[in-house]
Amino acid sequence: MSPLLKRIPRTVRSNQWLVYGSITLVMLACMLYVSLNTLIVDIGQSRSRFERESQIESATFLPQKPFAALSTFERDHGLTIERRREVDAALDNGLTLRVFEQTMRVDIPAITAGRDVQADDEMLLGQTVATVLKVPLGTRMTLLGRSFTVVGFAAVPDYMYPIRTTDDAGIILDPKAFGIAVITPAAMDSCAPEALATWHVRTINGVTATARQALDETVGLTYWQDITTNPRYTLATVKLEGAASVSTSMPLVILLLASLLLAAAQGRMVRMQRAQLGTLKALGYSTRELVLHELALPAVIALSGSVLGVLSSILTMRPILNFMVSYFSVPLYVATVPWRAAIVGIVAPVFFTVPAVALVAARLLGQTPVKLMQTTTLSTRPGLLERSLHLTRGSFQNRFAVRAAIRGLTRLTLLMLGAMLAGYLLLFGGAMRDSMDMLVRGAFQDTRYNYTYVLTAPRLKNPWGGEALTSVPFTTTDGQLTFQVTGLSATSTLLVPRDSTGQAIPIDRVIITRALAQKLDLQPGDTWTMQQSVTGQEVTLTVDAVAEMYTTAAVIMPQTRLNSILGTPPSSFNALLSTTSLQIPAQDVLMTMSTAQSRAAFDSAVEPLWVTLGSVAVIAVFIALLALSIVTTLTVEEERVTISLLKVLGYRAEELNRMVLGSGIVAVATGFVLSIPLLLTSLGRLLATTTSGISFSLPIRLSPLSILFCAVIMLATYLLSLRAARRKVLGVQMAISLKAARE
């Protein structure tokens, strides 16, 4: 073995913190990158196969009259149509299962474990519920007054994001409270003969316009929803696609920053060895040999960190994928680390670190051996900035700290980058929490009702009570966004839209929700045209006011005006709001929504969020701690002669810490402050892209309290790293300054 190579393990031993810290940093960054990519690629591929094999519908509809000859109609128009009955079954443990009858041609349930139903006392249980509630196969469950055996777990494509309702606050997933089940048609006949039947159509190319027209002409449509506007499908696809863009950009940025930190730290280490390199050069080693030798350690660190990162992501892949499919009901057909992500994960740190260190080493070794040997540490010549700085005010120790900061500007920049990275992750957690909080408050501040009933057909008389309203789906003229237009009575007390100041907006005007305003970029005074989903009727309206509601893109206007637009009698209505449960015959109700259930779903959704935020915070703190430790270690290494001298002169450890390392707080604070606009900008862009096609928008909020909380965590992390640095400062021998020879 070359004697030079023997230096590597010795360098590792004498710089353990720096080396192992760097490896851990690269490992974490690499693991994050590979894991997220695995998640997206595997679930993306599984989803495509699921949609293909399960014959996902193109749209759901309700006909006004039965088909005269369904198979002829299907053949003539190139469509596959299947009727599916569904009924909600409430279980004792607060869980509601939406029970579907088994379909064979459209929206075919995919079996994710066990087998398909064969007998009438068998059932399939939704994958999300089975995972979250840990229900084993073979469990006996009583549904609709009859006992069933769970023989398999299933995913249904039009319930990929299995939520109870698709309106208002119902968009939040709560697998503990809501799930799906599948039974045989015969079992449905005997359990719930009056169950609501919906129709599902699959077109050859996915385009639905001609199919809708043909269906409307043949059987008349009372309800139509494209799969691309169905939140039970789009919320899954949008979230997965949003996660895909996060998973390709954010971890790559983290990986780059980690590589940059590693390159900088290794570059500084090379420069600290200048006297040794000068000696070796004097002994006859070529610059090329020495540069190659200096690359060995950074390459080993980058490679071992990235390989460990890939291995860790292989180990953690299964639990993460299982966690994801407990939210998105997609069968996990693929569960392997994508080779491309693994290669990028392994190569990127080496690719970024090695050339950077090579550049530093080559530049350094361009000097003569004498020049290199003359100085044992970094350059002693003050830079232009240092020379032009005339400090006369403040205490000596503070002025010293300022000079130390300017001298170590590169180190401080590194520290600032590390703080920015950690601050970004911490504040990401804070922003998620605040935004969710804002969304939840916005969702419930205007609602005073507990139940919403959507009727199967418009009515003129209300024998059941509650507050009557008209609610009709509309789309934008390009068909990209579907939203509800609600006609409310001027005297409505159960739904009170409020403006940004919290003032109630009178229902004598056209009000749009903040979610719709953001998506269509509308403001009061603007005019826009929309299209009724079922009839295609175009309507032009002018915005009078914006209500602060983020959970649903909707229009609220006087009921009589909406009825007039629809051509229905002024007192016509098709939905009811109520504070109490109403006794409406099942065949008259298309959908029932409970605000209490929505509220519980919100609470339930926020619960895992805390776990996620906690994990993100721990990773952020760890990254910050590593970055801070690497930089403080470098500082102590580079300033050891000065530290040693100051110790000889009688300075105490705490004074030395303040003078040599004190300026770090400015870099940490700057990095943290800069991470705030960085986060808000990137998060804003990300959410604007990912929620563009769905009917709600996520407000981006970062409260002062969250900022303060994150700042305290950053400060505590910084103080912790200072404590470790204090030990390093104490460890500097006074003899160093006595032996030191400088320019």
Next chain:
Amino acid sequence: MLIELNKAGRRYHMGQGEFWALKDITLSIPEGQLVTILGPSGSGKSTLLNIMGGIDRADAGTVRVAGVDLSHASEGDLTQFRRDTVGFVFQFFNLIPNLTVHENIEVTVDIAKKPLSIDEVLDAVGLVPLADRFPAELSGGEQQRVSLARAVVKNPALLLADEPTGSLDFATSRDILRLLVRVNEVYHTTIVLVTHNAAIADMTDRVIRLRSGEVEEDRLVGRLIKAEEVTW
């Protein structure tokens, strides 16, 4: 007596064995004396100086300087001792590169109990016009004058100089030696000067010669020559 060493020794571990850099050193130095420690490389000169200055500890015997028992003092006490009592001048100056001349001297003033005026000391060492320069902008002699000013400005009872002329040309060295004598005379500072140049010994009060860690010779010289007359 300002300095009292009684059977002081310093041991280093070398592989499996051990090596005594200093053995049974017993000596005392009164206040105000200008002392030279002479000896070849490896004789223990710097080790002795380090022990007197409280930056190293004796492994045997006792060391008492300015009333402080350095053999048994805690780390904190040693720090306080160095703050209050000792000034150091190093062979390689050891100035802080990113501080100006004035600020390098301020490093000591900042923690001294009763420091002298920086301007007065700068004037004494002839550095007033260079006060705003950085070390890299100074010659070796000028840097050593800064180092001397930094040591003197705290008005220490004891000034320890380890080869203060070791990296200077002889003209500049004479200049530094002249300044050291002046400091001794003006401030009545006890100065212990380590050198391997026997000629320097003749300008001091006393010479202690070490060989292999032991005192080979300890004699009063009585300042036979002036600093300007030292030859190399």
